[in-house]
Amino acid sequence: MKKYLNRVLFWLILDIINIFYSITKLPSTHGADGK
Secondary structure, X not given: OHHHHHHHHHHHHXXXXXXXXXXXXXHHHOOXXXX
C-alpha cells in the first residue's frame, strides 16, 4: 500500500512540475488566454 501511495505522490509531483513548466513557457508558446 505504501509503495502504491509513493507512486501516486511521484506522479503528482511530476504533474505539478509539468504544470509549472508550462506556465513559465506560456508567453512564448501561446497567449495568456490561450488553452
